[in-house]
Amino acid sequence: MTEEIIIAGFGGQGVLSMGKILAYSGVMQDQEVSWMPSYGPEMRGGTANVTVIVSDERISSPILNKFDTAIILNQQSMDKFEDSVKPGGLLIFDPNGITRFPKRKDINIYSIAASDEAGKLGLSIVFNMMVLGGFLKLKPIVNLENIHKGLEKSLPSRHHKLIPDNEKAIGIGMELIQPIQVLES
Amino acid sequence: MEEKFARPEIRKPENIVYKRTDLLVDRPLSYCPGCGHGVVHRLLMEVIEEKDIVSKTIGISPVGCSVLAYDFLDVDMQGAAHGRAPALATAITRLWPDRYVFTYQGDGDLAAIGTAETIHACNRGENFTIIFINNGIYGMTGGQMAPTTLPGMRSSTSPYGRDVDIMGHPLKITELVANLPGTYYVTRQSVQTPGAVRKTKKALRKAFDNQDLNKGVSLVEVVSNCNSGWKMTPVQSNIWMEENMFPYYPLGDIKVEGTLVEK
Amino acid sequence: MGELRLMKGNEAIAEAAIRAGCDGYFGYPITPQSEVMEYLMAEKPYESTGMVVLQAESEVASINMLYGGAGTGKIVMTSSSSPGISLMQEGISYLAGTQLPALIVNIVRGGPGLGTIQPSQADYNQAVKGGGHGDYHMIVYAPASVQEMADFVATGFKAAFKYRTPVMILSDGAIGQMMEKVYLSDPVPRRTEEEIISQCPWATTGRPPTRDHNIITSLDLDPAGQERLNLVLQEKYRKIEENEVMYEEIECEDAEYIFTAFGLSARICQKAIELAREKGINVGLFRPITLFPFPKKEIRELGRKVKGIMVVEMNAGQMIEDVRLSVDSDIPIEHYGRFGGIIPTPDEIVNVLENKIIGD
Numbered sequence: 063m064t065e066e067i068i069i070a071g072f073g074g075q076g077v078l079s080m081g082k083i084l085a086y087s088g089v090m091q092d093q094e095v096s097w098m099p100s101y102g103p104e105m106r107g108g109t110a111n112v113t114v115i116v117s118d119e120r121i122s123s124p125i126l127n128k129f130d131t132a133i134i135l136n137q138q139s140m141d142k143f144e145d146s147v148k149p150g151g152l153l154i155f156d157p158n159g160i161t162r163f164p165k166r167k168d169i170n171i172y173s174i175a176a177s178d179e180a181g182k183l184g185l186s187i188v189f190n191m192m193v194l195g196g197f198l199k200l201k202p203i204v205n206l207e208n209i210h211k212g213l214e215k216s217l218p219s220r221h222h223k224l225i226p227d228n229e230k231a232i233g234i235g236m237e238l239i240q241p242i243q244v245l246e247s
Numbered sequence: 248m249e250e251k252f253a254r255p256e257i258r259k260p261e262n263i264v265y266k267r268t269d270l271l272v273d274r275p276l277s278y279c280p281g282c283g284h285g286v287v288h289r290l291l292m293e294v295i296e297e298k299d300i301v302s303k304t305i306g307i308s309p310v311g312c313s314v315l316a317y318d319f320l321d322v323d324m325q326g327a328a329h330g331r332a333p334a335l336a337t338a339i340t341r342l343w344p345d346r347y348v349f350t351y352q353g354d355g356d357l358a359a360i361g362t363a364e365t366i367h368a369c370n371r372g373e374n375f376t377i378i379f380i381n382n383g384i385y386g387m388t389g390g391q392m393a394p395t396t397l398p399g400m401r402s403s404t405s406p407y408g409r410d411v412d413i414m415g416h417p418l419k420i421t422e423l424v425a426n427l428p429g430t431y432y433v434t435r436q437s438v439q440t441p442g443a444v445r446k447t448k449k450a451l452r453k454a455f456d457n458q459d460l461n462k463g464v465s466l467v468e469v470v471s472n473c474n475s476g477w478k479m480t481p482v483q484s485n486i487w488m489e490e491n492m493f494p495y496y497p498l499g500d501i502k503v504e505g506t507l508v509e510k
Numbered sequence: 511m512g513e514l515r516l517m518k519g520n521e522a523i524a525e526a527a528i529r530a531g532c533d534g535y536f537g538y539p540i541t542p543q544s545e546v547m548e549y550l551m552a553e554k555p556y557e558s559t560g561m562v563v564l565q566a567e568s569e570v571a572s573i574n575m576l577y578g579g580a581g582t583g584k585i586v587m588t589s590s591s592s593p594g595i596s597l598m599q600e601g602i603s604y605l606a607g608t609q610l611p612a613l614i615v616n617i618v619r620g621g622p623g624l625g626t627i628q629p630s631q632a633d634y635n636q637a638v639k640g641g642g643h644g645d646y647h648m649i650v651y652a653p654a655s656v657q658e659m660a661d662f663v664a665t666g667f668k669a670a671f672k673y674r675t676p677v678m679i680l681s682d683g684a685i686g687q688m689m690e691k692v693y694l695s696d697p698v699p700r701r702t703e704e705e706i707i708s709q710c711p712w713a714t715t716g717r718p719p720t721r722d723h724n725i726i727t728s729l730d731l732d733p734a735g736q737e738r739l740n741l742v743l744q745e746k747y748r749k750i751e752e753n754e755v756m757y758e759e760i761e762c763e764d765a766e767y768i769f770t771a772f773g774l775s776a777r778i779c780q781k782a783i784e785l786a787r788e789k790g791i792n793v794g795l796f797r798p799i800t801l802f803p804f805p806k807k808e809i810r811e812l813g814r815k816v817k818g819i820m821v822v823e824m825n826a827g828q829m830i831e832d833v834r835l836s837v838d839s840d841i842p843i844e845h846y847g848r849f850g851g852i853i854p855t856p857d858e859i860v861n862v863l864e865n866k867i868i869g870d
């Protein structure tokens with residue numbers, strides 16, 4: 063099994079940490095992982111993306127131009143990465159802030175209104191975990207037990223009190239994710 | 248030579264009242280006759296001998312006339328790139344905290360190309376001694392204008408005299424670093440008379456004693472002549488120094504035990 | 511196996527340095543390598559192992575702190591990125607000229623000038639051909655994974671002391687910033703003062719009555735003396751070329767074509783191999799791990815077996831010169847490079863292989 067994922071959105075949305083928890087969880091179940099961020103002067107508000115690879119084998123390139131899954135959290139990222147999904151691959155997006163919906167018919171497209179839901183529930187800080195939950199519903203490449211261990215490893219101990227909220231968010235995300243049908247235009 | 252200048256019958260140990268320190272290597276100095284470097288070298292080695300710290304002393308030589316200081320000073324030494332002696336000394340004192348570390352630098356080295364290293368080492372309060380020889384000129388490279396060259400003073404790159412409107416002002420870096428919290432002892436001395444030599448030796452001793460306290464940088468500036476670079480005889484150059492350098496670079500303690508001296 | 515962690519390349523370098531018994535780190539912040547010093551300052555090795563960690567006022571100061579520190583016989587290192595490494599060149603030349611051991615890490619970004627903070631391999635020539643003034647080399651290691659970032663720290667220290675020479679780890683912003691699994695080796699204690707004095711009789715430790723004073727300098731005003739020093743250096747470089755070559759061959763057994771790449775480019779080429787082999791093109795990868803010494807013999811022998819070599823670099827063609835100097839068979843040797851922080855994609859690489867080499 064090799065899963066090549068791009069997670070992309072605004073800085074501050076938890077893009078990098080979502081990738082990190084996924085990568086840590088992969089380590090916990092003895093898989094090979096790589097986590098390759100875009101880096102630069104943008105902190106909050108700029109664009110941020112991270113390539114995460116989880117595999118049973120030695121990982122070749124940590125930098126890719128085609129992905130099994132794209133998780134997209136803003137319009138710029140939709141413009142940039144929709145075409146990078148391999149045919150038959152998966153595209154997950156949060157419709158909040160999306161002005162142009164994806165058009166491709168050769169991939170599986172899912173929507174997850176995590177931003178709205180997290181706002182309603184007062185769980186905005188773990189919005190990214192809802193999105194991760196949605197992804198794991200469709201591709202359970204790491205199990206929840208290892209996610210728990212991954213959270214423990216990747217969060218500093220002063221934030222360990224937030225682990226229950228993170229796990230709750232993953233569960234909500236699993237319920238929230240919806241398939242999208244691209245209609246003929 | 249021996250026979251002509253020495254009377255063997257009085258050269259007995261019980262008659263010796265003064266001798267060259269063994270820490271000054273017995274070879275001819277490369278400095279011009281009349282230059283202050285040789286005196287400062289001797290004083291420095293006398294202090295290290297008297298403190299009995301040779302096995303714990305590490306010196307940094309600069310680029311400039313004293314680039315070969317390690318040939319004359321019989322202590323472990325490392326030659327720095329131009330201006331970087333305080334960076335080397337910083338690392339050495341941090342890595343060997345119980346060693347006595349000194350840098351020996353000229354004005355071009357310390358106050359021009361090495362300004363950043365000087366100021367930051369002083370500001371960090373590193374525990375070493377800086378010996379700063381200020382002769383107002385680049386001696387070794389052939390008498391070019393230095394950051395300390397006086398207004399109107401001629402040099403090979405200010406042949407009509409330093410015009411401060413074009414070339415900027417002489418830098419009193421010693422006063423500048425005295426104002427930094429990391430300096431503990433800052434003084435300006437000279438070596439053109441026996442009295443001045445004695446004062447400079449006391450200053451050097453104090454600087455090395457300060458390293459026992461680990462309270463920050465001790466900087467001893469020695470205003471010196473450069474008779475070759477100034478194109479004067481040694482005697483003329485000492486008179487010129489007293490008349491021109493000392494008014495701009497007044498002698499005396501500037502900061503003692505971490506406190507600026509009231510003038 | 512050691513302790514397993516998920517770490518950034520830059521963090522792995524810092525942690526490996528603490529574990530390798532490093533005595534001192536002197537650095538200055540610059541993207542994309544600042545995590546090295548950030549990690550060290552957060553870990554506080556000055557409390558655990560006694561390692562000195564100091565933020566200098568500039569790269570010029572940090573390389574000269576390294577030079578002073580190296581003179582004491584202690585294990586010292588610095589890290590920076592391309593523009594900072596340019597500023598350090600004078601100091602590196604001094605380290606080579608005085609034959610002092612030190613480790614310099616370059617997390618390369620795109621240039622020239624202020625350039626970009628994105629990854630690049632455009633400092634190959636600067637690292638491998640000397641970089642500063644005078645005839646000298648560093649031993650240059652090019653890690654291609656976070657594991658190698660960690661491993662080459664101890665390897666680098668060892669080589670630096672074995673040959674009394676500055677050593678460089680030449681990596682790039684991507685490997686510095688990315689996280690992978692890394693097995694960290696068990697910590698070794700820092701050497702004691704007695705060990706340093708006995709192992710480094712040349713060091714400035716303070717002159718005891720039992721020896722002459724040690725002088726560390728690269729200055730010799732006598733041309734004959736300076737030539738002697740140069741001959742000593744050149745002999746050392748020949749020994750390094752004999753003994754220290756490291757390289758990796760991937761899927762070369764049946765290969766008709768070869769990619770040659772180092773560091774991150776070599777990782778991307780591995781993906782390109784997967785794609786090319788799906789298309790039925792038998793291609794392998796030759797990865798120099800030491801860039802100086804360059805694996806000349808090994809690439810020459812491989813060159814006699816294959817139909818063409820494609821050199822992939824994130825620069826305009828630097829390592830290809832060493833490949834062309836080494837290979838003696840009449841085969842096409844072509845370069846593919848992206849620069850300024852652009853990373854070549856595996857697809858691009860396969861396309862160029864098909865058009866430039868196989869199409870010939």
